[in-house]
Amino acid sequence: MSLLLSEFPEHTYEQWHAAAEALLKGAPFEKRLVSQTYEDITIQPIYRREDIADLEQRKHFPGSGSLVRGSHAAGFLTAGWEVSQELRATSPESLNSLIHEGLNGGQSELNIPVGCGADECCTGGAKITTAADFTTALSKVALDSISTYLQTGPASVPVTALFIAAAEQAGIPASKLRGGIDNDPLAELVAKGKLRQSLALRFDHMAALTDYAAKNAPQLRTISIQGDVYHNAGATATQELAYIISTLVCYLEEMKSRGISAETVLPHIRIRLAIGSDYFMEISKIRAARMLWSKVAAAYGVQNAPIHIHASTSKWNKTTYDAHTNMLRVTAEAFAAVVGGVDSLHIGPYDEIAGHTDEFSRRIARNLHTILREECGLDHVIDPAGGSTYIEWLTAQIAGKSWSIFQDIEKQGGMIAALESGSVQQAVQDVCKAKFKNIRIRKDKIVGSNMYPDLKGKKLAIHAPECKAAEVAAAAYPIAQPAAGTQSATAAMVIEAIAAAKAGASKFSLAIATGLTNSDGAPTVTALPPHRAAEEYETLHDASATFTNKTGSAPGILQLNIGPSGRYRLRADWTASFFEAAGFVIDGARDFPTIEEAIKALTDSKAEIAVITSDDATYLTTVEPLATAAKAAKPSITLLVAGAPGENEAAWRAAGVDEFVNVRSNNYELNEQLLKIAGVI
Numbered sequence: 001m002s003l004l005l006s007e008f009p010e011h012t013y014e015q016w017h018a019a020a021e022a023l024l025k026g027a028p029f030e031k032r033l034v035s036q037t038y039e040d041i042t043i044q045p046i047y048r049r050e051d052i053a054d055l056e057q058r059k060h061f062p063g064s065g066s067l068v069r070g071s072h073a074a075g076f077l078t079a080g081w082e083v084s085q086e087l088r089a090t091s092p093e094s095l096n097s098l099i100h101e102g103l104n105g106g107q108s109e110l111n112i113p114v115g116c117g118a119d120e121c122c123t124g125g126a127k128i129t130t131a132a133d134f135t136t137a138l139s140k141v142a143l144d145s146i147s148t149y150l151q152t153g154p155a156s157v158p159v160t161a162l163f164i165a166a167a168e169q170a171g172i173p174a175s176k177l178r179g180g181i182d183n184d185p186l187a188e189l190v191a192k193g194k195l196r197q198s199l200a201l202r203f204d205h206m207a208a209l210t211d212y213a214a215k216n217a218p219q220l221r222t223i224s225i226q227g228d229v230y231h232n233a234g235a236t237a238t239q240e241l242a243y244i245i246s247t248l249v250c251y252l253e254e255m256k257s258r259g260i261s262a263e264t265v266l267p268h269i270r271i272r273l274a275i276g277s278d279y280f281m282e283i284s285k286i287r288a289a290r291m292l293w294s295k296v297a298a299a300y301g302v303q304n305a306p307i308h309i310h311a312s313t314s315k316w317n318k319t320t321y322d323a324h325t326n327m328l329r330v331t332a333e334a335f336a337a338v339v340g341g342v343d344s345l346h347i348g349p350y351d352e353i354a355g356h357t358d359e360f361s362r363r364i365a366r367n368l369h370t371i372l373r374e375e376c377g378l379d380h381v382i383d384p385a386g387g388s389t390y391i392e393w394l395t396a397q398i399a400g401k402s403w404s405i406f407q408d409i410e411k412q413g414g415m416i417a418a419l420e421s422g423s424v425q426q427a428v429q430d431v432c433k434a435k436f437k438n439i440r441i442r443k444d445k446i447v448g449s450n451m452y453p454d455l456k457g458k459k460l461a462i463h464a465p466e467c468k469a470a471e472v473a474a475a476a477y478p479i480a481q482p483a484a485g486t487q488s489a490t491a492a493m494v495i496e497a498i499a500a501a502k503a504g505a506s507k508f509s510l511a512i513a514t515g516l517t518n519s520d521g522a523p524t525v526t527a528l529p530p531h532r533a534a535e536e537y538e539t540l541h542d543a544s545a546t547f548t549n550k551t552g553s554a555p556g557i558l559q560l561n562i563g564p565s566g567r568y569r570l571r572a573d574w575t576a577s578f579f580e581a582a583g584f585v586i587d588g589a590r591d592f593p594t595i596e597e598a599i600k601a602l603t604d605s606k607a608e609i610a611v612i613t614s615d616d617a618t619y620l621t622t623v624e625p626l627a628t629a630a631k632a633a634k635p636s637i638t639l640l641v642a643g644a645p646g647e648n649e650a651a652w653r654a655a656g657v658d659e660f661v662n663v664r665s666n667n668y669e670l671n672e673q674l675l676k677i678a679g680v681i
Helices: 002-007 013-024 029-033 092-104 131-137 156-169 185-192 199-216 237-257 262-268 279-299 325-340 359-375 389-411 415-421 423-440 469-476 491-502 507-513 535-551 565-580 595-604 616-633 646-655 667-677
Strands: 109-113 147-151 178-181 223-226 269-275 308-313 344-346 556-562 585-587 609-613 638-642 659-661
Touching: 013 029, 092 109, 092 131, 092 359, 131 156, 147 156, 156 178, 156 199, 156 491, 156 507, 178 223, 185 199, 185 223, 185 237, 185 415, 199 223, 199 237, 199 262, 199 491, 223 237, 237 262, 237 269, 237 279, 237 389, 237 415, 237 423, 262 269, 269 279, 269 325, 279 308, 279 325, 279 389, 308 325, 325 344, 325 359, 415 423, 423 535, 423 667, 491 507, 535 667, 556 565, 556 595, 556 616, 565 585, 565 609, 565 638, 565 659, 565 667, 595 616, 609 616, 616 638, 616 646, 659 667
Parallel strands: 109 147, 147 178, 223 269, 269 308, 308 344, 556 585, 556 609, 609 638, 638 659
Antiparallel strands: none
């Protein structure tokens, strides 16, 4: 060993830094090797033991202390993560078919969005209106052997009552049921901008469900805190966590005011995160979420509070064009989720954002779980990220910055006050705008959209039915027979609702009985709608596709390639890709040895836009005469030059050049301008 150390002596950071600067050949170290994230975290190119020496989290074992290293001491060794694919089907019968497809393909948690009652629910949820519907949907399913996660919206008490009634009628007591109820009124409020009931009523329902579960169904989590609402609107990792923690404190306080202690509430909460494309950031975000959870629990005097983190792959970065690239995105996201130690995971099928999926896309998504487990062996490792200097450091950074945002929200009066004032929404929108700015200049790259588009690929057919929930409610409530019940914040209300469900009461009559039709005091706030990074480029591409269908030919750009191909080919390819991002078809395969040949091609072409392409040396003698001749031969032509003009800009513009395209160009804005010129938009 001593000989080995003598041959490979330890080097200092200063020596490494000097060597790195030498390799940069004068380029600034901070500019080339140091980056800044949207979370305002400065990322260095290398991390050392000294950077994490004082971190308290390193002293904790998995399943203890800060929980950074995992929720359970044995990690996934005793129980792997739940395969929790969303099961979106309209009718109970089709839902049952989808459930068995999933179970046969390795699904271990039934993740069921329950619809509003419309024949074609805009969220793709199942039309469950009675306990009998649940009986049909769950036919031949051993509910006491599998977890069930119900996305209920505001109807958490009615839907839970129908579910438990169906289970008990099948001989399965509530005590044997496990899973969760997706009950998060603040997430619903910020996503839609309004609720149909007062927050006080929604909190009463939350308390009633939690009280019931604590006494009768200890394995059911009755409160959900959804961070993905903020993530899919463009939020940073630190914002997502801060809003989760702020909501957590809000719900703990609301339950406390209704007589339920934090010690009782915490085991019945499910945290829901979205997993984005920044691999190490997402691993660290999951670990930081557990740290922040344990910190809040400790503040309420609860030690070793169990946490359940449900993750879903991001919708922010998914594309409708070249949609098969979404498979690659969810693979990296799922890997990060498992390495970070989530408890349940929904991996979105590649066509999920279209509003519908098929058997192939669902099977591929489920199989990723199997690959991560059986081929990667990630269920045989406790805390696979533990000990990574960078991840440990980044976890602490995310936790610290998230806590600061949380403290600021508390100073504003808490999460409800922050949503009412709009400060949360504004903070997320500011980040979203910054992201779109970087997407437009292609600093942030989206394969298939602003980079490397597939012009021959087809767009996913979007299925987005209009929300008719209010119409369904208005039609159903007057004719529904209200179930007898007591509106309260205790288990009694749920018990009575279950009894009514067993007697045949519908979801709508249960909604009336539990007060969900009372809109007194219903809040409104500024909505925070979801966005996708590719949406602006898809709008450009859509316009080009419409133009092509209408005219029979795609909008085109002629490349006037001057001189031998070897001089400019890299520049020409880059330029072609620049314009293809908007759906332009580039005529750029020909070389033109002379200006005359280039002008002939221009006059023969139907293109109203042309770009001169060559090397900088050729430009000095070619651009001015070519531009002059081009404008004379075709006055309507919009003429660009590929590259930076430098001190020649004034002269070239005087000769007829309209614009320049180079790495400093705003890709989106220039393409939008050219599409307008081409008559596309």
